[in-house]
Amino acid sequence: GAGVSQSPSNKVTEKGKDVELRCDPISGHTALYWYRQRLGQGLEFLIYFQGNSAPDKSGLPSDRFSAERTGESVSTLTIQRTQQEDSAVYLCASSVGGALFFGSGTQLSVL
Amino acid sequence: AQTVTQSQPEMSVQEAETVTLSCTYDTSESNYYLFWYKQPPSRQMILVIRQEAYKQQNATENRFSVNFQKAAKSFSLKISDSQLGDTAMYFCAFMKPPIFYSGGGADGLTFGKGTHLIIQP
Numbered sequence: 149g150a151g152v153s154q155s156p157s158n159k160v161t162e163k164g165k166d167v168e169l170r171c172d173p174i175s176g177h178t179a180l181y182w183y184r185q186r187l188g189q190g191l192e193f194l195i196y197f198q199g200n201s202a203p204d205k206s207g208l209p210s211d212r213f214s215a216e217r218t219g220e221s222v223s224t225l226t227i228q229r230t231q232q233e234d235s236a237v238y239l240c241a242s243s244v245g246g247a248l249f250f251g252s253g254t255q256l257s258v259l
Numbered sequence: 260a261q262t263v264t265q266s267q268p269e270m271s272v273q274e275a276e277t278v279t280l281s282c283t284y285d286t287s288e289s290n291y292y293l294f295w296y297k298q299p300p301s302r303q304m305i306l307v308i309r310q311e312a313y314k315q316q317n318a319t320e321n322r323f324s325v326n327f328q329k330a331a332k333s334f335s336l337k338i339s340d341s342q343l344g345d346t347a348m349y350f351c352a353f354m355k356p357p358i359f360y361s362g363g364g365a366d367g368l369t370f371g372k373g374t375h376l377i378i379q380p
Contacts, residue, residue: 181368185302190350190372237302246292246311246354248368250304 150174152242154251161230162259169225169254173242177249180217182225183239184209185253191239197223230258261286261353265371272341273379279326280336280374282351288312292354293327293334298373299347307349310334341378348373 153172161167173180182194193207197217208214212230217223227234237253262285272278284293295307310318310327317325322342326335338345355367 191370193368196367239302239304241304243354243368246309246356248294248352248354249306250296252301252303255302 152240152249152251154238154240154254156254157252158255158257160257160259163232164229166226166228167230167256169227169238169256171223171225171240171242171251173220173223173240174244174249176220177242177244178220179243180223181241181243182215182223183241185237185239187236194225194238227256230256232258234258261288261355261369263351263353263369263371265349265351265374267374268372269375269377271377271379274341274343276341277337277339278341278376280338280349280351280376282334282336282371284332284334284351284353284369286332286353288355290356292356293325294352294354295323295325295334295336296350296352297345297347298350299344304350308336338376343378343380346376346378348375 155170159167178199180197183191184194185191195215196204212228215225235258237255239250239253241248241250264283266281291312293310297305297307308318308320308323308325310325317327322339324337350373351371353369
């Protein structure tokens with residue numbers, strides 16, 4: 149596709165359930181970022197992938213959060229045993245050179 | 260580590276006025292990229308304008324222009340003839356120079372906390 153694609157657009161889940169969020173980056177973009185954005189707040193860095201290098205996981209808030217990416221393709225962000233404080237928009241961005249493009253995000257609501 | 264500061268949490272102007280959003284940053288790098296992103300209620304992050312630090316000329320995109328002062332580490336966004344559709348959160352961002360096309364991870368890409376711009380009819 150022409151842009152960064154994220155799915156699902158919205159996800160409502162019950163506390164304690166696991167969720168998986170997907171990001172399809174722009175073809176050829178070697179770098180991929182995940183951010184969390186709580187209501188009315190700025191962007192909180194979660195994880196960064198660059199090609200086949202080890203990811204930078206320094207932003208993951210707890211061991212309930214994990215992410216994978218195979219090569220320069222799709223990435224999935226998994227949140228296990230969701231908590232109400234996980235409710236937020238999860239944004240994905242991909243980059244190559246000095247260009248950075250965002251997906252439209254997944255709105256996660258934990259009831 | 261880089262820091263990006265947006266000192267105006269919220270601004271409000273009348274339609275058709277000109278408004279300037281401020282952004283300052285701190286870095287020891289000599290070459291880098293600076294961005295302004297717009298985030299309307301739809302939550303989509305839209306690239307407004309991009310500046311390469313090695314270019315002295317200020318970037319311009321239609322009604323949007325920047326005042327890039329490298330020595331002062333300042334990167335303000337000016338919106339001319341503001342429109343109701345300009346109402347959004349605006350984020351300033353700093354990106355380290357790509358190394359083998361890398362953005363640099365957590366330290367390589369830094370966002371300000373945002374400015375909520377409201378255009379009044």
